[in-house]
Amino acid sequence: MGCFFSKKSRRKSPDKEPANDQEAPKQYSWDKREKVDPKDFMLTGIKDATVGRLPGKLNGQQFVIQECENCNIYVFDHSAAVTIDDCVNCRIFLGPVKGSVFFRDCKDIKCVVACQQFRTRDCKKMEIFLCCATQPIIESSTGMKFGCFQYYYPELAFHFKDAGLSIFNNNWSNIHDFTPVAGENNWSLLPEDSVVLDHVPMPDPESEFKSVRISTEASRSIVPSTKGGRRKDSEESCLFVFFAGDYTTANARKLIDEASAKGFVLIQTKEVSMRPEDVNRVFQNNAEGLHEWISKGPVVALELNGDGVVEACRNIADEVFNGTKVFVSESKNTSSRDVDNFFNFADMQMGL
Structure with missing residues (x-):
């Protein structure tokens, strides 16, 4: 007697074609990537030429x-x-670099550089217009001269963002000489009116x-032009802080324009995140009402x-x-303390 639940025979009919047992090869994400030619990410042995890379050619790769020798490199x-x-004897522009820029065994170099870390070793006679998020380091290098980054092209602001760099965190003049020589100075600052x-x-x-539409005017530079470590013209400084909002960068630029038009000088800038205890320590008696604003983002x-x-700054803030x-310093009697409290905190926060 037959069984109603017996399974169909698994034997294949002889007149049917055998199934194809070969599966299509699996596709992995790295199989779909565009093939990279290492030569696209290096310049080697070039003399007397203008060379470099246009926007969109590197997209965050190493270079x-x-x-x-005797090249203009952009x-x-x-x-x-x-x-x-x-x-040797090259002029170089480097767009924003997420990590380090390292010059080794170079001489007679003039460059404009924006990076997270800047370092030289065994270099001679370099002039650098720099934006560096950390303390620049020179090692076994002589005749090094530094100025503040001044440059613009339309994609540059986006490139700063892609590289994770803030235009307000620039320690261009805070140089650390890893190999100082007694009685000698291996580095100095370029004249303030350098172009x-x-x-x-x-x-x-x-x-x-x-x-590429380029401007090197300080007023158009993506990075604000700061006086840095040069001697201040006045004993009176003011701390002006913008809390996070939709127009923080635009507002900071507007303040710089307003203050510059009145003859005041921008010494330094910083963009940092703060905790409630930081607010208390930095702003002290003026901390009340500021805590809720730091949760919205960096200042x-x-x-x-x-x-x-x-x-003048208090008038600008009102108008x-x-x-x-x-936050704006209340009086010139307390403004120096305000500046020291904030920028000492910011330097510690950034490990400077």
């Missing part, structure tokens, strides 16, 4: 420059890290970079300098930034 893109070895174009020229109009602080700057959450 190498080596054994170049990297109009963001990258992960850049090493420059054995180059980028006198050091790093515009690309050749016949080159592939002619389409942007500026030190402005000049006789009468505190009163231009009414409705925007800010």
Whole structure:
């Protein structure tokens, strides 16, 4: 007697074609990536030429420059890290670098650089317009001169963001000499009126970079031009802090323009996150009402300098930034303490 639940025979009918047992190969994410040619990410052994990379060509990759002589080199893109070895008599622009820029065994170099870390070793006679988030380091290097980053091209602000760099965190003048020599100074600051174009020229109009719209005017620079470690013109400084909002960067730029038009000088800037205990320590008696604002994001602080700057900044805050959450030093009697409290905190926060 048959069983109603017996299974169908698994034997295949002889007149049917055998099934194809071969499966299609699996596709992995790395199989779908565009093939990378290492030569696209290096410049080697080039002489007497204008070379580099246009926006969108690196997209955060590492880059190498080596054994170049008498070249104008322009990297109009963001990258992960850049090493420059054995180059002589070159003019170099490097767009924002997420990690380190390392010059080794180079001499007679003039450059504009934005990076997280900057270091030189065994270099001679370099002039650097720098934006560096950490303390720049020189090692076994002589004749090093530093100035503040001054540059603009349309994609540059986006490249700073892609590289994770803040335009307000620039320690260009806070140099650490890893190998100091007694009685000698291996580095100095460029004259305050130094112009980028006198050091790093515009690309050749016949080159592939002619389409990049560049400006080296300090007023158009993505990174604010600061006085840095140079001697202050006045004993009066003012701390002006913007709390996080939709227009923090634009507001900071507006303040710089307003203050500069009145003859005041921007000394330094910082963008940092704060905790409630930081607010209490930095702002002390003025901390009340500020705690809720730090949860919205980092603050942007500026030190402005000049006789009468505190009163002027308080007027600007009332007239231009009414409705925007800010902190401004109350009087010139307390403003120096305000500046020291904030920027000492910021330097500690950033490990400087």
